[in-house]
Amino acid sequence: MQIIRDKTMQIGHDQQTEVAHNRTAIIKNDDDEAVQGCQTLEVGQNQTVTIKGQQTVSVGKSHQLNIEDNQQITVGKHITMHSESGQxxxxxxxxxxxxxxxxxxxxxxxxxxxxxxxxxxxxAGALFDYSARYTLLSEQSDKPLVNVPYTITTGEGQVIPGKTDALGRTMTVRSEAEENLQLSSPEIPLKLKKTLYQASDNTPVEHVMEFTEK
Known part of the structure; x- marks a missing residue:
């Protein structure tokens, strides 16, 4: 089929195209495509995208990227990462x-x-004289409590928020002097059994905390 000038095609319902072998499309000027609903793209093997100019991607809500193997980013000049209000x-x-x-x-x-x-x-030497972190375990299953929101309050009143990692561990709290810490979870009802803080020579003291889940 050969079309010398313009072509207009209107489809009232669905369209399905099946190509048994290869498909080549050459567009000498611009290409515009608008999808009113969702779009799904599945590539059975490798995909290569080459952009000779600039690229702009705007995402209205969240953006999630899952890579099962490695990721490598190489730029010729600068990399800027900025968060308006979050961590x-x-x-x-x-x-x-x-x-x-x-x-x-x-x-x-x-x-x-x-x-x-x-x-x-x-x-770099010992930056802090005292350091510690907590590991949260379930008292029933003895498994780590993963991705649990928590707050650590220092003796001076500083509140440090965070979430436990894949091993149920909190962040490491470091200070120049020994002080009492208070660990709590604002969202999940947990019964704290004990709170400890010990001195360490720039090596985090591991405190295993077992919680009774209500």
Whole structure:
């Protein structure tokens, strides 16, 4: 079929196109597509997208990206990540960096090192004299309580919010002096059995907390 100029096609109901082998579409100018409802795209194997100019993606609500293997991002110049009102959390099972909306930056991990050069590194030294974190376990199943919201209140009244990780652990709280901590959960009714805080030489003291679930 050859069309010299314009073509208009109107379909009152559904349309289905099945191509047994390959399909090639060449558009020499612009291409506009509007979907009033949902759209699902499924690619059986690999997908390659090449954009020679700029790309803009606007998402009206949440955006979730799940990758089963690795992810690598390489840019020629700058990377900017900004949150208007929420936290920015970068981490894994070993530790994390948390930037809250008030400007507080927390670095959580067993040790902190500073790298001067690619061939060598030096330790940052003991930044805090006391540190501790909590592990929340179910008293009935003895399994970690995962993704449970909590608040840790320091002796000076500072409230630190967070959620437990995949191992049921809270963030690591560090201070220059020993102080009493209060652990609580604002959403899930839990009965606290004990609260402890011990001194440590820049190594987090693990407090295993068992809770009775109502």
């Amino acid at each position: 920015i959390i970068i981490g894994n099972a070993g530790g994390q960096i948390v930037i809250d909306p008030m400007g507080n930056i927390r670095i959580e991990g067993v040790s902190i090192t500073m790298t001067d050069h690619i061939t060598g590194k030096k330790s």
